[in-house]
Amino acid sequence: MANxxxxxxxxxxYGNGLRIGTLSGSARTFAMLLGRRSDVIPFMGPQxxxxxxxxxxxxxxxxxxxxxxxxxVQIAVERWYGFDTYTIIPDAYNFEVEALGxxxxxxxxxxxxxxxxxxxxxxPDDLARLRPLDPSKGRIPMGVEAARLISERASGxxxxxFFCSPFSFLIQASDYxxxxxxxxxxxxxxxxxxxxxxxxxxxxYLQAQAEAGVKQSAGADAWAAxxxxxxxxxxxxxxxxxxxxxxxxxxxxxxxxxxxxxxCDYCEENPEKxxxxxxxxxxxxxxxTFMIDVAVSAMGRTQDWTMQWLQxxxxxxxxxxxxxxxxxxxxxxxxxxxxxxTIVEKIREWIDVLGRDGRVLFFIGNVPAxxxxxxVHTAVHxxxxxxxxxxxxxLSSVEIDPPDFKPFDDWLVHQPEAETIYEGREPGPRxxxxxx
Amino acid sequence: xxxxxxxxxxxxxxxxxxxxxxxxxxxxxxxxLPPLAILEEGLVKGILTAGELWDKNEYFLPDVxxxxxxxxxxxxxxxxxxxxxxxERHTETCVIGVVQGDMHDLGKNLVCDMLSxxxxxxxxxxxxxxxxxxxxxxxxxxxxxxxxxxxxxxxxMRIGQLLQDLDxxxxxxxxxxxxxGVPTSQAFADEVGADAWGKDGMDAVxxxxxxxxG
Numbered sequence: 001m002a003n004x005x006x007x008x009x010x011x012x013x014y015g016n017g018l019r020i021g022t023l024s025g026s027a028r029t030f031a032m033l034l035g036r037r038s039d040v041i042p043f044m045g046p047q048x049x050x051x052x053x054x055x056x057x058x059x060x061x062x063x064x065x066x067x068x069x070x071x072x073v074q075i076a077v078e079r080w081y082g083f084d085t086y087t088i089i090p091d092a093y094n095f096e097v098e099a100l101g102x103x104x105x106x107x108x109x110x111x112x113x114x115x116x117x118x119x120x121x122x123x124p125d126d127l128a129r130l131r132p133l134d135p136s137k138g139r140i141p142m143g144v145e146a147a148r149l150i151s152e153r154a155s156g157x158x159x160x161x162f163f164c165s166p167f168s169f170l171i172q173a174s175d176y177x178x179x180x181x182x183x184x185x186x187x188x189x190x191x192x193x194x195x196x197x198x199x200x201x202x203x204x205y206l207q208a209q210a211e212a213g214v215k216q217s218a219g220a221d222a223w224a225a226x227x228x229x230x231x232x233x234x235x236x237x238x239x240x241x242x243x244x245x246x247x248x249x250x251x252x253x254x255x256x257x258x259x260x261x262x263x264c265d266y267c268e269e270n271p272e273k274x275x276x277x278x279x280x281x282x283x284x285x286x287x288x289t290f291m292i293d294v295a296v297s298a299m300g301r302t303q304d305w306t307m308q309w310l311q312x313x314x315x316x317x318x319x320x321x322x323x324x325x326x327x328x329x330x331x332x333x334x335x336x337x338x339x340x341x342t343i344v345e346k347i348r349e350w351i352d353v354l355g356r357d358g359r360v361l362f363f364i365g366n367v368p369a370x371x372x373x374x375x376v377h378t379a380v381h382x383x384x385x386x387x388x389x390x391x392x393x394x395l396s397s398v399e400i401d402p403p404d405f406k407p408f409d410d411w412l413v414h415q416p417e418a419e420t421i422y423e424g425r426e427p428g429p430r431x432x433x434x435x436x
Numbered sequence: 437x438x439x440x441x442x443x444x445x446x447x448x449x450x451x452x453x454x455x456x457x458x459x460x461x462x463x464x465x466x467x468x469l470p471p472l473a474i475l476e477e478g479l480v481k482g483i484l485t486a487g488e489l490w491d492k493n494e495y496f497l498p499d500v501x502x503x504x505x506x507x508x509x510x511x512x513x514x515x516x517x518x519x520x521x522x523x524e525r526h527t528e529t530c531v532i533g534v535v536q537g538d539m540h541d542l543g544k545n546l547v548c549d550m551l552s553x554x555x556x557x558x559x560x561x562x563x564x565x566x567x568x569x570x571x572x573x574x575x576x577x578x579x580x581x582x583x584x585x586x587x588x589x590x591x592x593m594r595i596g597q598l599l600q601d602l603d604x605x606x607x608x609x610x611x612x613x614x615x616x617g618v619p620t621s622q623a624f625a626d627e628v629g630a631d632a633w634g635k636d637g638m639d640a641v642x643x644x645x646x647x648x649x650g
Binding site: 050051054060105107109110111113114115116117175176177180181183184185226227228229230233269270273275278332333336337366368369370 | 452491493496497498501502505536537538539540541542545562563564588589590591592593619620621623624627635636639
C-alpha cells in the first residue's frame with residue numbers, strides 16, 4: 001500500500017496549484033476534495049459488493065462469510081475498473097442485527113437478509129429483553145476482520161470499517177412503520193430505541209473494530225434517505241444520534257465514526273416532483289454527516305436531475321471563493337439499463353455543468369449485480385477522458401472510444417488476489433447458520 | 437351530519453391517527469351509519485387524500501405509511517359489517533409477493549394497503565416467496581394482476597426467470613404482471629416482459645387500475 005500521508009499531501013499541494021508529479025488515484029481525489037482541482041476528475045469506487053461477487057463468480061454463501069474473500073474480490077474488481085479510490089463494504093446493514101439474534105435468511109446467490117416476519121423489536125418489552133451486542137456472535141468477527149483488512153490493504157479516503165447507522169439499524173431490528181410511529185407520535189420510545197441502537201448495538205461493534213486497529217468507520221444509513229425520512233425528522237433524530245455516536249467513539253475508542261451517511265439523500269423517483277428547495281434542505285442534512293463539507297448526490301434518480309441546481313448549491317455554500325466539492329453519482333439503474341453511449345452523453349453533460357471549475361468527483365450509487373461491465377468501464381474511461389484539465393471548451397467535440405479492457409478472468413491471472421478468488425469459486429460447505 | 441363524521445374518519449386516516457380511526461369507525465357503525473359510506477366517504481377518502489398530498493410533495497413516506505396504517509387499523513371492524521350488509525366491494529384480485537431470497541416488505545405492504553383501499557382483493561403471499569408458490573396462487577385465485585416485488589439487485593434477476601416459467605406453463609397470458617422495488621425500472625420491466633412498473637405505491641395504484649381498464 002502506498003503511503004497515505006504522502007498521497008494526501010501530494011493531493012493537497014497539487015490541488016492548490018503546485019502541480020508536480022503524477023497523481024495516484026487517492027492523491028487525485030484529495031486534490032479535488034481539499035484543493036481546487038486535480039489532473040483529471042476522479043472516479044471514486046462505489047458500493048459494489050453484489051456486482052463484484054457476480055463479476056468474480058464466487059458464491060454468496062462464501063463471499064459474505066469470508067472477510068479475506070470479500071475484501072480481495074472487491075479490491076480486484078474495483079482495480080479492474082480503474083476507480084481512483086476503493087470503497088469496500090459488505091452487506092453493512094445486517095451485522096449488528098444478526099449478532100443480536102434476528103432471524104436471517106441465507107441463500108446461495110444473495111447477501112444475508114433479515115426475516116421481517118419476525119422482527120427483534122416490536123415494542124418496549126422487546127427493548128428491555130435484548131442484551132447488548134456480543135462481538136463474538138454472528139458475523140461480527142468477520143466484519144471486524146474485513147474492516148481491519150480494508151484499513152490495511154485499501155487506500156484512499158474511503159478505506160475504512162463499516163457499521164449500520166442507528167436509524168437504519170432500528171428499521172432492520174424492528175420495522176419501518178413502528179419506528180416512524182415512534183418518531184412522530186411516541187418520542188420517549190423513540191429515544192429509547194436510539195439509545196439502544198447507539199449504545200447497546202453499534203458501540204460494541206465499533207469497540208471491536210477499534211481493538212482490531214481500525215481508525216475510521218462509516219455508518220451507512222440508506223433507510224434515512226429522502227423520502228423515507230423527511231429533512232425535519234432527519235434533523236431531529238438522525239443528526240443528533242450521529243453526533244452522539246461519533247463523540248462517544250472518539251472519546252472512548254479514539255475512532256472516527258461517521259454515522260448517518262446517506263441521511264436525506266434525495267431519492268425522489270418521480271421527476272415531476274423534483275423540488276429545488278427540498279433538494280437544498282436534503283443537501284443541508286447530508287453535509288452534516290461527512291467529515292469533509294461536500295454536496296452529495298448518491299442513490300437518487302440523478303439522470304433526470306437538473307445538475308445546475310447541485311452546482312448552484314455547491315457555489316452558494318462554498319467558502320474562500322471555492323464551491324463545495326460535489327459528489328456526482330450515476331444512478332444504479334441508469335448504469336445497469338443504459339447503453340454505453342447514453343452513459344457517455346450523461347457524463348459529458350455533467351462535466352460541462354459541474355466540472356469546469358473543479359471540485360467534482362464521480363461515482364455510482366451502488367452497482368447492481370448484473371450491470372454490464374462495459375458500462376462501468378465506459379463510465380470510468382469517459383470521466384477520465386472528458387474530465388481532463390483543462391476541460392475542453394467544446395466537450396461535444398471530444399470523441400470517446402470504446403474502453404480498452406481485458407475480460408476479468410484474463411486480467412485476474414497475475415493479480416495478487418487471484419488465488420483467493422480461484423479458491424473462492426470452488427464449491428464448499430455452507431456456513432453453519434444455513435442449517436440453523 | 438353524517439358528512440362531519442365521515443370527514444373526521446377521513447382526517448384520522450390522512451393524519452395517521454390509528455386509534456382515532458378505529459374508534460370513529462366503530463362509533464359510526466354503532467350509530468347505524470351505512471358501512472359502505474363509512475368506507476368510501478371516510479377511510480378511502482382519507483387514504484386517497486394522503487396519496488394526493490404525496491403527489492403534491494406535501495406528504496412523504498412517513499406520512500403515507502402512517503395513513504395506510506390507520507386505514508388498516510380500522511378496516512377489519514368495517515369489513516365485518518360490510519359482509520353482514522352484503523355490500524362488499526370487489527373489483528379484481530391481485531396476488532402479490534416479494535420474490536425468493538428477498539425479505540424487504542415496506543414497499544410491498546404499502547402497495548397492498550393502497551390497492552386494497554381502492555377495492556382490489558389482495559392475496560398477499562408475503563416475502564421470500566418461492567416461484568412455485570406464485571404459480572399455485574395464480575392457478576388457485578385466477579388474479580387479474582400478479583405483483584412482484586424485489587429490493588436487491590441479486591433477487592431482481594429471479595423475476596425474469598419466474599416470468600419465463602409462467603410462460604412455459606401457459607400461465608403468462610392469464611395475468612397482468614406488475615413489478616416494483618428499489619432496483620427495478622421501466623427498462624427492467626420491459627426487459628423481463630412485465631406489463632407495468634410501479635415506481636412507488638401511488639404509481640402502482642394508477643398502473644394497476646389502468647391494467648384492468650379502471
